[in-house]
Amino acid sequence: MRKLYYMGLEPYKARYTLQLQDWNEAVFKRRGIDYVLVPGDTLSNDQAIVTGQVLDAHGRTYFGMSQLMNLVRMMKAGEVTSEDVVYFEDMFQPGIESLPYILNQVPENLRPKIYVRCLAQSIDPDDFVHVWGMSKWMGLYEKMVDSFVTGVLASNEEMVMHMKVAGWESPIYNISGLAFGKDEVRSRVAEELKPFAERKMRVGFAARWDQEKQPDFYMDLIEHYNTLRTNMIAQGINPPDVEFAIFSGAKLKSNNDSYMARTRNLQNRGLLTIYEDLSKNDYYALLNDTRVLFNCALQDWVSNTVSEADTLGCNVLYPAYRSFPETFANDPNRLYVPWSIDDAYHKMQNLLREPHHNMGLISDWNNATVDRIVDIITGQGEQWNRAGNRYRDHVAHEKYSVVKIEQ
Numbered sequence: 001m002r003k004l005y006y007m008g009l010e011p012y013k014a015r016y017t018l019q020l021q022d023w024n025e026a027v028f029k030r031r032g033i034d035y036v037l038v039p040g041d042t043l044s045n046d047q048a049i050v051t052g053q054v055l056d057a058h059g060r061t062y063f064g065m066s067q068l069m070n071l072v073r074m075m076k077a078g079e080v081t082s083e084d085v086v087y088f089e090d091m092f093q094p095g096i097e098s099l100p101y102i103l104n105q106v107p108e109n110l111r112p113k114i115y116v117r118c119l120a121q122s123i124d125p126d127d128f129v130h131v132w133g134m135s136k137w138m139g140l141y142e143k144m145v146d147s148f149v150t151g152v153l154a155s156n157e158e159m160v161m162h163m164k165v166a167g168w169e170s171p172i173y174n175i176s177g178l179a180f181g182k183d184e185v186r187s188r189v190a191e192e193l194k195p196f197a198e199r200k201m202r203v204g205f206a207a208r209w210d211q212e213k214q215p216d217f218y219m220d221l222i223e224h225y226n227t228l229r230t231n232m233i234a235q236g237i238n239p240p241d242v243e244f245a246i247f248s249g250a251k252l253k254s255n256n257d258s259y260m261a262r263t264r265n266l267q268n269r270g271l272l273t274i275y276e277d278l279s280k281n282d283y284y285a286l287l288n289d290t291r292v293l294f295n296c297a298l299q300d301w302v303s304n305t306v307s308e309a310d311t312l313g314c315n316v317l318y319p320a321y322r323s324f325p326e327t328f329a330n331d332p333n334r335l336y337v338p339w340s341i342d343d344a345y346h347k348m349q350n351l352l353r354e355p356h357h358n359m360g361l362i363s364d365w366n367n368a369t370v371d372r373i374v375d376i377i378t379g380q381g382e383q384w385n386r387a388g389n390r391y392r393d394h395v396a397h398e399k400y401s402v403v404k405i406e407q
Helices: 017-030 057-076 098-103 135-146 157-165 182-187 215-234 257-268 280-287 304-311 341-353 361-366 369-377 391-396
Strands: 004-007 035-037 085-088 113-117 151-154 172-174 202-205 243-247 273-275 292-294 315-319
Touching: 004 017, 004 057, 017 035, 017 182, 017 369, 057 098, 085 369, 113 369, 151 157, 151 369, 157 172, 182 304, 182 361, 215 243, 215 257, 215 341, 243 280, 257 273, 273 280, 280 304, 292 304, 292 341, 304 315, 304 361, 315 341
Parallel strands: 004 035, 004 085, 085 113, 113 151, 151 172, 202 243, 202 292, 243 273, 292 315
Antiparallel strands: none
């Protein structure tokens, strides 16, 4: 590879897009990659998601199309060659349909390799594109992109399976994680990591408060804990007072109004604390004083929340569903049976007592994700190519060395 053209995402302070570029750049520099950050224009400077869920609908479109215009300008000038790679941080890139139109008409020596990272979309039945009725055209869009790219990057074996079932034909690579910068995250917490025993007895929830993240299950868990606690107090037992919290980078909102009504009810009863409009630094400070980060998503492919909590000494408890068995190397102590309130409750109780003995290993693995991406796009990562029909065999492979507990 002569040069890498990086097509990043527009910056949002409430999402990971600001950090993604920093995390990627740090690895590009360390690996000695000659790269270009292809710029795009933003609609506003408030860095807020106004319309939509994952990214702002207008902002994503405006930034993506302006970014493509800048890439096309570079291609027109002959700056981009067949020895180069264009890497899209997100497969959904407004304007990308212009590339095959150009590439089919320019000389071969001006046709770069093109890699895209897929974050789910229509291949996932629980993705928000199905909630908003966008799946039909999104599926056609995906097939169009699949028809001309050099490779698609998936974050886990389960996603690879979904792509295969959908009939995608371009090479698929499992980068087995999400881009992450462990040192950058740790540097945002000014104080030392708080000893586990000194942390607040708190369980946090950091996913979006939308139906594909299944916040109703979290609220069921809160009600279950409160019922059991009330019964214990009636029997003269004084259980610890656990704070259940929501961590949100913006004003809390949901694509399901019933969730918000129930949320406010729990908040008014003193059973749920809402931390909203959090900066990343504020969120990390809370994680540094939290014992368990809980997840119950129907749709969550690895999730950066795992790596952040694991970096900052906070236990994680996630469902044994979709990508999480791979993410957690089938760890039964940090995975609960989906959707068992009893199993989630008992494992939460255990993780509230002491830190997990493998704390830090998941974030170490994900910290190397960008290195795996660089290996793939430079032709050194064929071990991540999931060709053929035996791609699911890789699910059973241990990703990192699990520390065994001596009996």
